[in-house]
Amino acid sequence: MALQTPYSPHTLSPMLDPVLILELAALGLCTGYLAGLLGIGGGMLIGPFMTLIMSAQGVSADLAVKMAIATSMATIIFTSVSSVRAHHKRGAVRWDIVKGLAPGIVLGGAIGSMGIFAVLKGTTLALIFAAFISFSATQMYLDKKPKPGRDMPGTLGQLGAGSIIGLISGLVGAGGGFISVPFMVACNVAIINAVATSAALGFPIALANAAGYAISGHGLAGLPAWSLGYIWLPALAVIAACSVTTAPLGAKMAHSLPVAKLKRVFALVLYCLAAYMLWKGLHG
Numbered sequence: 027m028a029l030q031t032p033y034s035p036h037t038l039s040p041m042l043d044p045v046l047i048l049e050l051a052a053l054g055l056c057t058g059y060l061a062g063l064l065g066i067g068g069g070m071l072i073g074p075f076m077t078l079i080m081s082a083q084g085v086s087a088d089l090a091v092k093m094a095i096a097t098s099m100a101t102i103i104f105t106s107v108s109s110v111r112a113h114h115k116r117g118a119v120r121w122d123i124v125k126g127l128a129p130g131i132v133l134g135g136a137i138g139s140m141g142i143f144a145v146l147k148g149t150t151l152a153l154i155f156a157a158f159i160s161f162s163a164t165q166m167y168l169d170k171k172p173k174p175g176r177d178m179p180g181t182l183g184q185l186g187a188g189s190i191i192g193l194i195s196g197l198v199g200a201g202g203g204f205i206s207v208p209f210m211v212a213c214n215v216a217i218i219n220a221v222a223t224s225a226a227l228g229f230p231i232a233l234a235n236a237a238g239y240a241i242s243g244h245g246l247a248g249l250p251a252w253s254l255g256y257i258w259l260p261a262l263a264v265i266a267a268c269s270v271t272t273a274p275l276g277a278k279m280a281h282s283l284p285v286a287k288l289k290r291v292f293a294l295v296l297y298c299l300a301a302y303m304l305w306k307g308l309h310g
Contacts, residue, residue: 049079050261054268058105061269062276064166064289068105068269069200070159072098074299076261077152077306080250087306088148089248095143095151095199096239096256097265102201102232104266105273109225112277118222120215123178127206127227130188132234137189138196139238151197152307156300158198163296165204166289174214191227196235201228 053075057068076094081087113119143151179187187209195202203224210220236257243255252259 047264050264051268054265055272058269058272059276062273063279064292068101069098070162070296073155073199074303091148091152092256093258097258097261098199099232100236100257100262101266102228103236105269106225106228106232108270113222113225118218119226120219120223123223124226126184127188128230130185131192131230134189134192135196135231135234136238138193139235140242143196144242149307152303155198156303156307159296159300162204163293167293172208172212174212176213178213192231192234195231202231
């Protein structure tokens with residue numbers, strides 16, 4: 027698949043703009059650290075700040091939101107690998123559940139990223155993203171976990187659940203943990219195993235949706251230079267490289283900092299980001 031050539035008015039020439047590189051690097055470093063410290067997905071941070079960065083470079087609101095979501099999702103391909111390796115070494119990943127949910131995730135991701143995502147306006151996606159961040163922030167602030175009430179469903183049930191997880195994740199550029207962890211806990215999966223398994227599910231979620239973004243955005247007019255569909259490769263490279271380096275540090279500090287209190291403070295930050303995306307969705 028050919029890369030978008032730099033004909034566009036939105037040149038975003040990262041190789042020549044050290045300020046832009048520093049902005050992306052700072053975003054990657056902070057995202058990785060907070061992901062490791064608080065156990066959150068980076069999409070909640072990358073999406074809004076990428077939208078802000080690209081809008082400041084003159085990219086239209088619709089395109090900025092879509093590229094921010096797509097690029098955010100693509101970073102999970104790289105960041106999930108190190109997380110899965112760590113969980114797997116501890117024997118915490120339920121690979122039987124991964125096997126059951128993955129086909130649905132790929133199906134839902136394809137429908138979301140190549141169908142609904144491509145059709146919806148970026149401003150509409152910004153409103154969906156704002157609702158997602160608000161929901162995640164509320165979960166984080168209240169720190170309530172669902173009570174186990176049933177067992178994991180059968181093959182068709184897991185296919186359906188995986189499809190919903192993949193679809194919603196593709197619309198907001200997140201790894202799906204905000205849905206998959208509560209779902210697994212409700213199905214009598216221990217929280218440690220649910221979190222580890224959710225990390226493993228992040229890879230097929232990211233891979234399926236990133237492929238969909240690349241295909242659905244291929245040849246679209248007005249894309250910045252070095253774009254692969256809706257994915258902006260320079261941002262992907264910088265953010266992924268930086269976040270991978272700081273995530274282990276954040277995970278290490280989680281054992282010595284008051285994470286529960288920090289999560290409540292971070293939830294308030296997420297409400298502010300939700301307000302920005304709401305404003306972006308309403309006003310462009």
